[in-house]
Amino acid sequence: MxxxxxxxxxxxxxxxxxxxxxxxxxxxxxxxxxxxxxxxxxxxxxxxxxxxxxxxxxxxxxxxxxxxxxxxxxxxxxxxxxxxxxxxxxxxxxAPDEGNMHLLELQGNDLQKEQYLDPLVAGNVKSAFSMTEPMQGAGSDPKMIRTTAERDGDEWVIDGHKWYTTQGLRADFLLVFARTDLDAHPYEACSVFIVPAEANGVEIVRNIPHLGSELVGKGHAEIKYNDVRVPEEHLLGTEGMGFKHVQERLGPARLTHCMRFSGMAERALDITVAYLSEREGFGSSLADKQDPRHRIAQHYAQIGAARSLVRTAADRIAAGHEARIEVSMAKVFAANVTQAAIDDALQFCGANGMTRDLPIADFYETVRQFRIVDGADEVHKRTIARAAFENPDSAELDPIVTYDK
Ligand SMILES: Cc1cc2nc3c(=O)[nH]c(=O)nc-3n(C[C@H](O)[C@H](O)[C@H](O)COP(=O)(O)OP(=O)(O)OC[C@H]3O[C@@H](n4cnc5c(N)ncnc54)[C@H](O)[C@@H]3O)c2cc1C
CATH class of the missing domain: 1.10.540.10 (Acyl-CoA dehydrogenase/oxidase, N-terminal domain)
Structure with a gap:
């Protein structure tokens, strides 16, 4: 529009x-x-x-x-x-292949790109990204990482327990986030490894039963890495720079998530407009009732605003900035407005919205994750609030504050 x-x-x-x-x-x-x-x-x-x-x-x-x-x-x-x-x-x-391709393209060496990136782009293999851990491990606060990777000769030995690894059940290789230095601050202590799914010690515990459409059906795996050995060359990027590399993956991946979900919300609204235009009740077209008209107008406006925020963040990234604040703003806003739009779309399509004759039921089940995955709402608001309240000269809190100078 x-x-x-x-x-x-x-x-x-x-x-x-x-x-x-x-x-x-x-x-x-x-x-x-x-x-x-x-x-x-x-x-x-x-x-x-x-x-x-x-x-x-x-x-x-x-x-x-x-x-x-x-x-x-x-x-x-x-x-x-x-x-x-x-x-x-x-x-x-x-997701998750798209974010993984991005990270491999940025940080992979020539051999890693040939062995992992090229077949992934071609669609010949699948990948997963294994960072989140069950209770007491890495979640909203990834500094709580417990999975370790220890050097042993010219190999790395990975030991840990992950869950919610999307596509982990079917992946040919997994990018695993692990702590490689127990003494340093976590921000300088973690690294990313390419782990072939068939490596000894990769134990798929289960496909976690979850809320969400099965149309694409990637599943979310709980996985144990039991002393998994990978050669030195399977370190992706620089040892100890895992947090920086993951940020390189997550920033753009959050924006691409926003864009995909905004398309989903817009289609749900388009279907709703068509439904209301055909349906009559209480003596007139449902399209003439003020409540749905106003709410649908509001949703289109909010989706447009979300898309603008995404483009602003993408422009900042293209200009060489990390754009953490802009990405957080776009992500938390898009997650909430797309969920609200799809919820109202289902409501205004009545029983039709609940059926699988329309895609809205699948959208409804899928969009809920967006307020948790890639950083929960509260975590992105924390990032924005820190920029607003704390030291405006801190490099980490750079963006919104420096715009005003
Ligand atoms: C569909 C889906 C797919 C996923 N795919 C992957 C994947 O492929 N790979 C992977 O590694 N992970 C994946 N995840 C995990 C996801 O990244 C985590 O769920 C997310 O980072 C939140 O961590 P957590 O679930 O441990 O929540 P917790 O850290 O336990 O937090 C629980 C809740 O507490 C609140 N909260 C947390 N911190 C704060 C705070 N500072 N202030 C206020 N409130 C707070 C938030 O509401 C949050 O939702 C996926 C999750 C989902 C739902």
């Missing part, structure tokens, strides 16, 4: 993504009603189509099989893709 200041390249790409969604992805989504999970064959077909439409993995360099589109220009494609749970899978821009 709103025309943002996106580049010509971004708009061309978005038009192609929109065509793929309308002509291929949404018709396929309609065939899959009733709580089923997509087959690998469907994934292959959708990805083939995304390649034909010129929107396959736009954000990764051409030398690795992507399209080499600048991150800022690729962002609107995530909005389009988010209009169906199948869109990001088709375009190979779904």
């Amino acid at each position: 709103i025309s943002f200041n996106d580049s010509r390249e971004a708009r061309d790409l978005t038009e192609r993504a929109e065509a793929l969604m309308e002509e291929v992805v949404l018709p396929r989504e309609r065939e899959l009603t009733g709580g089923t999970t997509i087959s690998e064959g469907t994934v292959t077909d959708l990805r083939e189509a995304a390649r034909e439409y010129g929107v396959y993995c736009p954000q990764i360099g051409e030398e690795h099989g992507g399209m080499g589109v600048d991150f800022r220009d690729a962002l609107p494609v995530f909005e389009q893709a988010g209009r169906s749970l199948l869109g990001p899978v088709a375009m190979q821009i779904d």
Whole structure:
């Protein structure tokens, strides 16, 4: 609805993504009603189509099989893709693979890129990101990390217990966050490792039963790493710089999440407008009732505002800043407004909203996680509040305060 200041390249790409969604992805989504999970064959077909439409993995360099589109220009494609749970899978821009590709591209050496990034981009393998731990371990406060990696000759020995590792059940390799120095402050003591799923000691405990649609069905694994040995070359990036590397992954990944969810919310509203326009009650069209009209108008406005915040944060990242405050603002705002929009969409579609004839029930189940995953609301508000209340000259608290100077 709103025309943002996106580049010509971004708009061309978005038009192609929109065509793929309308002509291929949404018709396929309609065939899959009733709580089923997509087959690998469907994934292959959708990805083939995304390649034909010129929107396959736009954000990764051409030398690795992507399209080499600048991150800022690729962002609107995530909005389009988010209009169906199948869109990001088709375009190979779904979590967690998308964030992992980004980190491998930034921090991987040539061999790691060849062995892990290139097949991931091609869609030949799957990946997972294993950071969160059960009680007493890393969660909202990742400094509480308990998983360790100890050097033994030319190997690393990883020992720990993780959970909520999305796609961990099916991943060919996992990026595991572990403490490599017990004496240093956690910010200088952690590292990221590439762990092949078949390595000895990787124990999948269970697929955690959870709230959420099974249409894409990646699952969330509880995993034990029991003295898992990986060669030295499986260290990703620099030893002790894990927090910095994870931040490099999470900042952009949070923004791409915002964009996907904003597409989902907008589609839910579009469906609702169509439903209300056809449905009559109490002597007139439901589209004429003031309450739904005002609430839908408010949701479209808030989604537009969320998209603006995301673009502002992305511009700051493109200019070489960490943009922690802007990312937190975009993330907490987008998570709440998309959830509110989808909740009202379900309400205004009545019983239809509860069925799996429409995608809204899947959206409703999926969007709830967004206020917890990639940093809970309260944690992002804490980040913003620290910038507002504490030392304005601190480098970590840099952004909003320095704008005013
Ligand atoms: C669908 C889904 C997918 C996920 N995928 C992955 C994955 O692939 N890999 C991975 O490593 N992790 C993953 N996670 C885990 C996710 O990153 C964590 O759930 C998140 O970081 C929060 O940690 P926690 O669950 O341990 O919450 P806790 O740290 O136990 O916090 C519980 C609640 O306390 C409140 N809270 C916490 N800190 C504060 C504070 N400072 N002030 C006020 N309130 C606070 C918040 O409401 C928070 O939700 C996933 C989670 C979900 C739901």
